[in-house]
Amino acid sequence: MKTPPSEKYRSNGGLFADLLEWLDARLPLTAFWRNHFSEYRVPKNLNFWYFFGSLGLIVLSMQILTGIFLAMHYQPSAAPNADGLPAAFASVEYLMRDVNWGWLIRTTHSTGASAFFLVVYLHIFRCLLYGSYRKPRELLWIVGVLIFYLLMAEAFTGYVLPWGQMSFWAAQVITDLASAVPFFGNSLADWVRGDFSVGGATLGRFFALHVIALPLALILLIVLHLLALREVGSSHPDALSIHDPVETGEIGSIPFHPYYTVRELHAASVFFLVFFAVVFFAPEGGGTLLESENFLPADPLKTPEYIEPVWYFTPFYSMLRAMTRPLFGIDPKLLGVVSMNGAVAILFFLPWLDRSPVKSIRHRGAVFKLMLFLFVLAFLTLGFLGTKPPEHIVWGTIPGTSAAQTATFFYFFFFLSMPWWSKIVPQAPKTRNLRFK
Amino acid sequence: MKIRAVPILFFLFLPFCGFGKAALPKAPDVRGKALQEGAELFVDYCSGCLGLSFVRRDQFAELGFSEKRIGEMMITDGYPGQPMRPTATREDQKLWFGAVPPDLSLAARARASEKGSGADWLTAYLRSFRRDESRPTGWNNDVFANVAMPHVLWEMQGAESPAADGRAASTRDAARAGEYERRIAGLVGFLVWASDPSAAFRKRVGIGVVAFLLVFSAMTLALKKEYCREIENERD
Amino acid sequence: MKTNRKTHRETDSRRRSLLVAVAITGGSGMAAAAFPFLSSLAPSARAKLSAAPVEVDIGDLLPGQMKIVEWRARPVWILNRTAEMLASLTEVSGRVFDPESKQKQQPENCENATRSIRPNLLVVLGVCTHFGCSPVPRFERGDGEKMPADWPGGFACQCHGATFDFSGRAFKNTLAARNLEVPPHRYLSENRLLVGENAKNIQGAKE
Numbered sequence: 001m002k003t004p005p006s007e008k009y010r011s012n013g014g015l016f017a018d019l020l021e022w023l024d025a026r027l028p029l030t031a032f033w034r035n036h037f038s039e040y041r042v043p044k045n046l047n048f049w050y051f052f053g054s055l056g057l058i059v060l061s062m063q064i065l066t067g068i069f070l071a072m073h074y075q076p077s078a079a080p081n082a083d084g085l086p087a088a089f090a091s092v093e094y095l096m097r098d099v100n101w102g103w104l105i106r107t108t109h110s111t112g113a114s115a116f117f118l119v120v121y122l123h124i125f126r127c128l129l130y131g132s133y134r135k136p137r138e139l140l141w142i143v144g145v146l147i148f149y150l151l152m153a154e155a156f157t158g159y160v161l162p163w164g165q166m167s168f169w170a171a172q173v174i175t176d177l178a179s180a181v182p183f184f185g186n187s188l189a190d191w192v193r194g195d196f197s198v199g200g201a202t203l204g205r206f207f208a209l210h211v212i213a214l215p216l217a218l219i220l221l222i223v224l225h226l227l228a229l230r231e232v233g234s235s236h237p238d239a240l241s242i243h244d245p246v247e248t249g250e251i252g253s254i255p256f257h258p259y260y261t262v263r264e265l266h267a268a269s270v271f272f273l274v275f276f277a278v279v280f281f282a283p284e285g286g287g288t289l290l291e292s293e294n295f296l297p298a299d300p301l302k303t304p305e306y307i308e309p310v311w312y313f314t315p316f317y318s319m320l321r322a323m324t325r326p327l328f329g330i331d332p333k334l335l336g337v338v339s340m341n342g343a344v345a346i347l348f349f350l351p352w353l354d355r356s357p358v359k360s361i362r363h364r365g366a367v368f369k370l371m372l373f374l375f376v377l378a379f380l381t382l383g384f385l386g387t388k389p390p391e392h393i394v395w396g397t398i399p400g401t402s403a404a405q406t407a408t409f410f411y412f413f414f415f416l417s418m419p420w421w422s423k424i425v426p427q428a429p430k431t432r433n434l435r436f437k
Numbered sequence: 438m439k440i441r442a443v444p445i446l447f448f449l450f451l452p453f454c455g456f457g458k459a460a461l462p463k464a465p466d467v468r469g470k471a472l473q474e475g476a477e478l479f480v481d482y483c484s485g486c487l488g489l490s491f492v493r494r495d496q497f498a499e500l501g502f503s504e505k506r507i508g509e510m511m512i513t514d515g516y517p518g519q520p521m522r523p524t525a526t527r528e529d530q531k532l533w534f535g536a537v538p539p540d541l542s543l544a545a546r547a548r549a550s551e552k553g554s555g556a557d558w559l560t561a562y563l564r565s566f567r568r569d570e571s572r573p574t575g576w577n578n579d580v581f582a583n584v585a586m587p588h589v590l591w592e593m594q595g596a597e598s599p600a601a602d603g604r605a606a607s608t609r610d611a612a613r614a615g616e617y618e619r620r621i622a623g624l625v626g627f628l629v630w631a632s633d634p635s636a637a638f639r640k641r642v643g644i645g646v647v648a649f650l651l652v653f654s655a656m657t658l659a660l661k662k663e664y665c666r667e668i669e670n671e672r673d
Numbered sequence: 674m675k676t677n678r679k680t681h682r683e684t685d686s687r688r689r690s691l692l693v694a695v696a697i698t699g700g701s702g703m704a705a706a707a708f709p710f711l712s713s714l715a716p717s718a719r720a721k722l723s724a725a726p727v728e729v730d731i732g733d734l735l736p737g738q739m740k741i742v743e744w745r746a747r748p749v750w751i752l753n754r755t756a757e758m759l760a761s762l763t764e765v766s767g768r769v770f771d772p773e774s775k776q777k778q779q780p781e782n783c784e785n786a787t788r789s790i791r792p793n794l795l796v797v798l799g800v801c802t803h804f805g806c807s808p809v810p811r812f813e814r815g816d817g818e819k820m821p822a823d824w825p826g827g828f829a830c831q832c833h834g835a836t837f838d839f840s841g842r843a844f845k846n847t848l849a850a851r852n853l854e855v856p857p858h859r860y861l862s863e864n865r866l867l868v869g870e871n872a873k874n875i876q877g878a879k880e
Contacts, residue, residue, distance in 0.1 A: 044668055069710055073717075083490035083520070083540060084527060093491045093542065096635070098719040101709035103635045104642075254668055262664045265695070266657035273650040280643025287549060295547035295632075296539075495722060516870070518722030649705075653698050660691045 003031045036230065041253035042260055043236035049130070050234070051267040052123035058268055059116045060222070064215065066109040073099050076207035078163060078200040078298070088163035088203060089297045107283040107290075113155050114289050115275055117312035120148060128372060131359030132235040138351035140228040145347045147221045150214055152313070152344075157210035159310060163203060164294030169307045171198045171206070177320075180334040197300065239359035306389050314386025315379050316340045319411070321390055322382075322404035339408060346415045353415055356422040365426040375414040378407040461553035464560040467626025472500050475623030480510055482589050483541075483624075486530060489521040491542035492631050499634060500627075534585040535573070545625070545632035556629050563590065563621040568602045575600065593617050726869025728861070731794065739810060741799065744868045748799035748807055749856060751866065758812070758839040759793065761825045762786060768825075769842040771852055778802075779855035781876045788840040788855055796858050796868065797841040799828075802851040806832035828853075 009024040011017035024030050034040075075091035083090070095102035124144075127133050133141035160171045175198060179189040194201030254260075284290040288311050293304050309317050323336035330338070358364055361372070385392065385404045392400035467475065476497060479489075495517040497507050504517075513524060523530070527537050545555035552558070562580045566588035569577035574587035588594075594603030595613040608614070630636075727744045729751060734740055739752040752758075763786070766772040774784050782790055789795050799807045808830035815822045820829065827838040836844045841853030857871040871877055 065710070069713055072714070083488060083522065084537070085490065085540065090491075094717070094719065096633075097491055098717040100712040100715055100717060102713055102717070103639065104709050105713060258664055259668060262657075262661050265699075266654065266661045269650065269654040269657045273647065273654050276643070276646050276650060280639055280646060283639075284546070284549070287551075290546075292547055292549035292555070295543040493719075493722065516725050518719070519725065649702060653695075653702060656691070656695050656698060660695050663688055663691055 003028060007031075007034075037257035037261065038255055040230070040256040042234050042256050044252045044254050045236050045238060046234065046260070047237055048267075049122070049126035049237070051264060052119050052126060054264050055119045055267065055271050056116065056123060057222070058271070059112055059119055060218070063109060063112045063116065066105050066112065067211065067215075069105050070095065070109055071211055073102065074161065074207075076161065076203055078203050085297050086163045088161060092162045104279070107279050111275065111279045111283060111285075111289055113158060114285070114310070114312065115271075116151065117155070120151060121312070124148070125376075128375075129361045130235055130237050131239060131354065131356070131361075133351045134235075134239075134354065134359050135351065136232045137228075137235065140225065140232060141351055142348055143221055143225045143228055145344070147218065147225060148347075149344060150218050150221065154210060154214040154218060155310070155312065157206040157214065160203065160206045161210060162294060163298045164291075165296040165298055165302075165304050166291050166294040166307070168198060168298035168300065169304060170309055171202060173307060175202065177337050177340075180337040182334065199300075235359070237360055238362055308387055311383065311387065314384070315382040316343055316386075318382035318386040318404045319343055319408045321386075322401060322408045324401055324405075339412075343408075343411060346412070350415070350418075353418040354422050355419050356425060358425055363425070365424065367421055367424045371414060371421060374410060378410040378414070381407045382411070460551075461557040461561050464554065464556035464625055465622045467622055467629075469501070471619070471623040472626050472630060473502065473623075474620065475625070475627030476500055476502070477510060478620060478624045479627055480512065484512065484521060484523065486523050486525060486534075486538045486586075488523045488538075488540050489542045489631050490540050492521050492634075493517070494519050494521065496634060500630065536585045538586065541628060541631070543632050545629040547632075555632065556625050559625045559628060560621060563625070564604070566591070566594075567604060568600070590617070590621070593620060726867050729866045729868060730864060731866050732864030734794075736793070737812070742868060744856060749868050750795065750797050750799045752795040752797075752839070754787075754793050754795055754839055758826060759787065761827075762838065762840055765825050765827075765838050765842075765844075768844055769838055769852075770845050770850060771842060774842070774852060776851055778852045780857055780871050782872070783855045786840075788842070788852070790858070790860065794866075795840060796855060796866065798854045798856050800854065801830040801832065801835050801849055802843065802853060803830065803833055803835045803847075803849045806830050808835070808837060811836075 007030060009021050009030050011021040020029070073091060073095050075087045077087040079087050081087050081090050092106065095106050097103070099105075127141065127144075156170070156174065160167045175193045176189055178192045179185040181188055190196055193199075194205055278285065278289070282289075284292070291308075291310070293306075308314065317340075320336040320340040323332045323339055326332055327335055356364060356368070361368065382404060385394075385400050385407070388400060390401060394400055394403050494507055494511065494515060495504075497510075498504065502510070507517075523538070525533075530537050545559060548555040548558035550558070553561075558580065562578060565579035566576050567579065568575060571577075572583065574585070576584075576586075576588045578584045578586075588599075588603065591599050591601075591603050594617045595610050596603040596605075603617075727742050727749075729740065729742050731740070731751060731753075734751065734753045736753050736755045737758075739750055742749050742751065774788055779788055787793075787795070788797070801808050808828040811820055811824065811829045812826050814826050815824050824836075825838065827836060827844075828841070829836045830849070833848045835847040835849035837849070837853055838844065841855070843849040843852055856868055857875075857877050858866060858868045859870060859872040859875075861867050
């Protein structure tokens with residue numbers, strides 16, 4: 001793998017160039033630059049949907065940076081301070097008020113978590129649109145789903161840290177899910193919590209997971225994700241099948257640098273514009289980004305009227321709550337846990353469930369478009385219902401639970417029946433209308 | 438504008454959405470002198486029982502008080518960095534009221550809901566005390582059922598005695614009612630400030646940041662267009 | 674098919690100026706973004722305002738006795754100096770680095786021979802001005818094995834050997850080059866001292 005001497009950087013004079021030559025002789029800088037930027041070829045026709053991957057990297061960096069500075073002042077302790085407020089809760093308010101620019105670091109981090117999920121959901125949606133999970137990208141997809149799992153754990157543990165009412169009760173509800181496991185569920189729940197009920201022990205371990213363990217694991221997986229991507233190359237919006245010459249040559253490719261670096265710079269700039277508009281002018285997001293209930297300190301004796309997770313978890317929370325009746329002899333609580341986890345787990349199998357001869361939505365015909373539309377609708381419905389109490393009535397007539405059950409059913413139906421309906425494609429692909437930005 | 442853009446727009450606008458119809462009337466916007474009056478009202482009437490543990494005495498200077506005035510205003514002696522703690526102990530309060538009065542530092546943020554902002558809730562709360570002989574204090578509240586707090590501002594609202602209902606008095610005396618509204622607006626405004634003292638600063642900085650990013654985005658767009666003109670002609 | 678109407682040079686120069694413009698704007702944006710993070714490391718508003726001033730009862734402090742109280746997480750020594758200790762101050766004037774307390778290590782009402790408000794009561798931070806260890810009292814003249822024979826009495830720091838007299842003035846030829854800091858303080862009454870606040874209109878040492 002050693003770069004031949006003829007390909008190493010040669011300085012033309014000047015301090016900076018000399019330094020670069022010195023470094024390049026000792027590190028694979030030229031190789032890296034060529035392989036990943038100046039000679040890494042990417043399809044010409046990547047559109048707006050393809051930017052969310054790199055935006056994810058940007059948000060990750062932002063979360064790590066703000067997270068480091070938050071961890072300097074945060075206290076992971078549930079013990080009450082002189083005013084009777086938990087130390088963790090008080091330390092977050094200390095950050096918001098007394099630490100110079102602490103309010104900006106905190107709100108960037110809290111808004112960043114939501115931005116991360118928005119970016120990731122749109123990234124996943126792009127994969128559904130263009131069949132990015134199909135061969136040879138199955139492993140890339142699987143690593144991606146693992147990243148999604150870890151991201152959910154990271155967000156959940158992070159949300160518990162401010163130790164507000166919602167933090168505490170969300171922790172209580174979710175750790176209690178472990179008790180749904182038959183036979184040793186209760187011991188398992190105690191083991192997860194570190195105590196018989198959520199408390200200081202839970203907070204301590206969630207802090208360690210959130211600050212070190214999960215970020216390390218996430219970074220490792222993301223590196224794996226990028227390696228896998230480099231190995232197989234990027235998909236593109238006009239993909240027919242893996243045997244399609246378009247996959248390999250007809251579309252044409254361009255070097256990543258300078259064309260995509262320039263485009264992604266612009267994408268990042270627009271993203272920051274929207275992101276910081278929210279951070280500075282609507283940091284609470286009307287209750288979606290910083291829930292008002294979480295401005296009350298955790299009270300183990302008083303359950304809030306509505307326990308609802310942050311918006312990015314609501315679809316799955318809805319599924320958990322929708323299971324109100326036993327099915328196949330399994331009790332509703334376990335059923336809820338199974339369906340909630342199953343909803344994410346089923347994503348792993350997508351590359352093998354999709355039997356369509358074509359990859360991209362541009363060539364898949366009406367059946368796929370309809371199914372995808374209904375799937376998104378079901379997902380969004382579940383998300384919306386998750387923000388409401390279980391008794392909520394939709395449009396004055398449909399009970400929320402029924403709507404959630406229907407949507408959950410369709411969610412699973414979309415995947416489980418895919419091997420059949422995905423085979424339905426138009427007889428001949430439409431004349432390709434290759435569009436370039 | 439493809440149909441696919443719809444979900445994106447949904448998520449983008451989510452943070453800026455007010456939620457549905459406000460069930461609570463909107464609290465008025467308060468600044469300047471009114472905020473100072475609200476602060477003084479809080480110190481005079483509320484600070485005996487209710488603390489603002491995240492607000493320190495010297496922070497009152499942000500509202501325009503001089504150091505001298507802060508010293509005069511406070512009921513007890515203290516040093517500049519002292520947090521606003523209630524004068525009664527928590528044990529005593531539990532004994533007297535049955536519940537420890539909550540810390541109000543974040544009340545205006547914690548009471549926000551679909552029905553309205555925290556300020557809306559607080560204003561409605563202060564308006565909604567009514568007599569209820571079944572309660573230990575003789576007072577109940579329409580917005581916060583069975584609250585342990587008595588109606589401290591009964592006289593301001595216009596009742597002749599603590600046993601009389603202030604709201605009835607308000608409807609009779611419009612000037613008094615208007616004065617009460619004005620004063621509680623100031624008090625609520627003060628609590629809003631206390632829950633987020635950096636709000637005004639944040640918005641000012643925000644204007645600069647967003648303006649910068651707009652300019653920068655325009656520049657990166659020009660750069661992008663500059664390079665991407667030649668993509669069609671790129672040979673592999 | 675090249676349909677470029679512009680010459681190469683114009684394209685190149687436009688491209689370069691755009692790149693430079695973006696680089697400069699982006700770079701200054703990043704520098705501005707770094708500022709809040711760096712600023713957050715500085716002492717916060719809470720740290721600056723610090724803990725409450727400490728009230729000390731000095732009614733029971735006999736001559737020759739020293740009290741140690743904690744203020745801003747540092748030890749404050751309150752020493753009721755005997756006549757002997759005060760006499761030694763003039764004796765050692767030639768041996769200390771800053772006999773007239775010219776360096777601003779004390780509030781203005783302590784810029785006198787005894788470095789104090791009341792002649793007999795020394796109120797000083799027990800923090801060595803070299804690297805911050807806390808010196809120990811060595812009140813005995815020529816303190817046996819621990820100090821040289823001509824030791825007039827005072828304080829000695831065990832970390833690197835700095836020594837201070839009964840006013841907290843640093844001796845010459847030691848690693849400490851500044852006198853011990855006198856904290857803001859004032860007397861509330863005959864027997865009550867408040868450490869942490871100067872009397873009104875008194876300029877502090879380091880504001």
